[in-house]
Amino acid sequence: MLEMDCKPHALFCSESKLKASLFEDWITLRPSGHADNIETVDRDDDENDTGCTQAATTVKAFRLPSDVADQRIKNLSAGRHWRVSPNLNGGASFKNDGKRRSFFRNGRTSYTRQRSQRISPFNRRKLFNQFPFSVPDRGFQFEDKFNSADKRSNCDNCTAAVGVASSVARRHSQPGPRDRNVKLRIKSFTVPELFVEIPTTATVGSLKRTVMEAVTTVLGDGLHVGIFLQGKKVRDDSKTLFQTGISQDHKHRNLGFALEPRHAQIIPPPGPGEQGLTRHATSLTPEPGTSSVSLVPPLTSWNSGAQSDLHLVSCLSNISADRTIPNSQSLVSIPAISVEALAVVPFHHRPGCHEFVQRRIRRPFSVAEVEALVQAVEKLGTGRWRDVKLGAFDNAKHRTYVDLKDKWKTLVHTARISPQQRRGEPVPQELLDRVLAAHAYWSRHQAKQKLK
DNA sequence: CTTAGGG
DNA sequence: CCCTAAG
Structure with missing residues (x-):
């Protein structure tokens, strides 16, 4: 209905x-x-x-x-x-x-390009195996159900x-x-x-x-x-x-x-x-x-609602009135333009x-998505969002690697604040703990990389 | 194009 | 989410 x-x-x-x-x-x-x-x-x-x-x-x-x-x-x-x-x-x-x-600037990120640095399955496995957390090897892809635009x-x-x-x-x-x-x-x-x-x-x-x-x-x-x-x-x-x-x-x-x-x-x-x-x-x-x-x-709905509507109504009625008056010429001097x-x-x-460019609609991450993200980051770290995207959200066309990076940022933040301050669909504490753990781990990892 | 961060 | 400097 x-x-x-x-x-x-x-x-x-x-x-x-x-x-x-x-x-x-x-x-x-x-x-x-x-x-x-x-x-x-x-x-x-x-x-x-x-x-x-x-x-x-x-x-x-x-x-x-x-x-x-x-x-x-x-x-x-x-x-x-x-x-x-x-x-x-x-x-x-x-x-x-x-x-x-x-408009249409990089409307959709394309991940089809094969990057030379893209890790092969072998390398990936090797990489994954290095990660201290236990990571089930199940798939964690997200389908973009509606193939959203x-x-x-x-x-x-x-x-x-x-x-x-x-x-x-x-x-x-x-x-x-x-x-x-x-x-x-x-x-x-x-x-x-x-x-x-x-x-x-x-x-x-x-x-x-x-x-x-x-x-x-x-x-x-x-x-x-x-x-x-x-x-x-x-x-x-x-x-x-x-x-x-x-x-x-x-x-x-x-x-x-x-x-x-x-x-x-x-x-x-x-x-x-x-x-x-x-x-x-x-x-x-x-x-x-x-x-x-x-x-x-x-016409009915025009009369209801916001002030602007009232304004509109009065305005229109003015116009109508103008028109209703037969040949308002007598009242207003009308220019030559008929x-x-x-x-x-x-x-x-x-x-x-x-x-005209439309902002993308907000699409909060579901717990399942968070789960997948956490899992992917645990594996790949916090500096390889493209791979995270490819690995865990390849089918979710509406999630770009930037989105994932941003989400991770907010996840870390969320995990650090008190549960009372959190909004939206609650993320299981277990996941947030993993976020903190992975974040800490990869932070150290990155620090090491920098030193080298 | 990706990363990394600020907005 | 957006924007963008850097790489």
């Missing part, structure tokens, strides 16, 4: 979220790309923030000299990068640290904050009768980014209407829902959730929903009327028979979008 609480994301109603830059006679407005009602929002707010998403839409009025346009784009994408990482708690955390270089991906669109409440089944095997349902709660959707340009001579009222046009255009006809697992888009609609990996016991899965514009080409401006929202709701309605999903009507003259052009592959 799916429970989805869908609401279109806050757009740019909060003035603080509006980023404006001046280009000659033009003002460029961008939504900051996410809304406050996503739980963990961690970002540096600065003037450069570019809520970079793929589904940008340009509302053009008049001509825009190409050089100015280029300049605009360059300027906009010159900002800091954004990272979107939906976390387990159902929040998408956004962080832009400005340091990340390129922890490769950082650029944001193909905007993500939704998803709260996942999985039923309590245990790992592996087919789901039991009671575990066939996955409960999902989508806390919010992010509306694909809009790009609005309007002359500084335009009125606030026309700006509102222009924005509204853009919103309704994007929402109106083209949206469909994309599903992401581990940051990777799930394309096969025929697969079952279970086959896809969306099942019980997937608290650690990274499940994301996204609204994606259907049209890659120019979207004609919507006709008059406020059908956009209604149709948006329709587009979110799942196909009958797929699953039992109940959707909260967007809404009809506006063209809405989605920016699907704007260069800046590729700066």
Whole structure:
């Protein structure tokens, strides 16, 4: 049973979220790309923030000299990068640290290369035999059950904050009768980014209407829902959730929903009327028979929840009011640009979008993994993480040797602090003892090596 | 690419 | 987990 609480994301109603830059006679407005009602929002707010998403839409009025346009784009994408990482708690955390270089940078470490120094089985055995601890020679490989795509991906669109409440089944095997349902709660959707340009001579009222046009255009006809697992888009609609990996016991899965514009080409401006929202709701309605999903009507959900939502509502109602008033010309002086003259052009592959890099999801080590790690380190020592990876986590694609090294670091730390201070799934004391022992042993070992 | 450490 | 200087 799916429970989805869908609401279109806050757009740019909060003035603080509006980023404006001046280009000659033009003002460029961008939504900051996410809304406050996503739980963990961690970002540096600065003037450069570019809520970079793929589904940008340009509302053009008049001509825009190409050089100015280029300049605009360059300027906009010159900002800091954004990272979107939906976390387990159902929040998408956004962080832009400005340091990340390129998307897909070593997304996945490849261990296929045969290093000359890679120890042969013979050498390895010899090495292992030197180790003082008794080490059972059983395998301790970890399968990457879901072949996760922890490769950082650029944001193909905007993500939704998803709260996942999985039923309590245990790992592996087919789901039991009671575990066939996955409960999902989508806390919010992010509306694909809009790009609005309007002359500084335009009125606030026309700006509102222009924005509204853009919103309704994007929402109106083209949206469909994309599903992401581990940051990777799930394309096969025929697969079952279970086959896809969306099942019980997937608290650690990274499940994301996204609204994606259907049209890659120019979207004609919507006709008059406020059908956009209604149709948006329709587009979110799942196909009958797929699953039992109940959707909260967007307009309803908009009225509930965080302050930002309220802000949004009031903002939208303002816009609506504007539109409701027949020809608000009498109230506001509307510039020559008529809404009809506006063209809405989605920016699907704007260069800046590729700066979107997703942080890998956090995947706490299980006790079994810790066990394997400890065992491997006991054998190999603390300075050969690549071999540890190869030996014990070769099939766990989401664990890099750096991860293992880091985990060992935290394990040592964990072992040293009092049990009360430890968090997460408790690691058996026996394992922690082994950690300390191995750490001490290999520390001495390394010291010796250094002396030589 | 790997290591090793700080962030 | 991320980032990165070093090797």
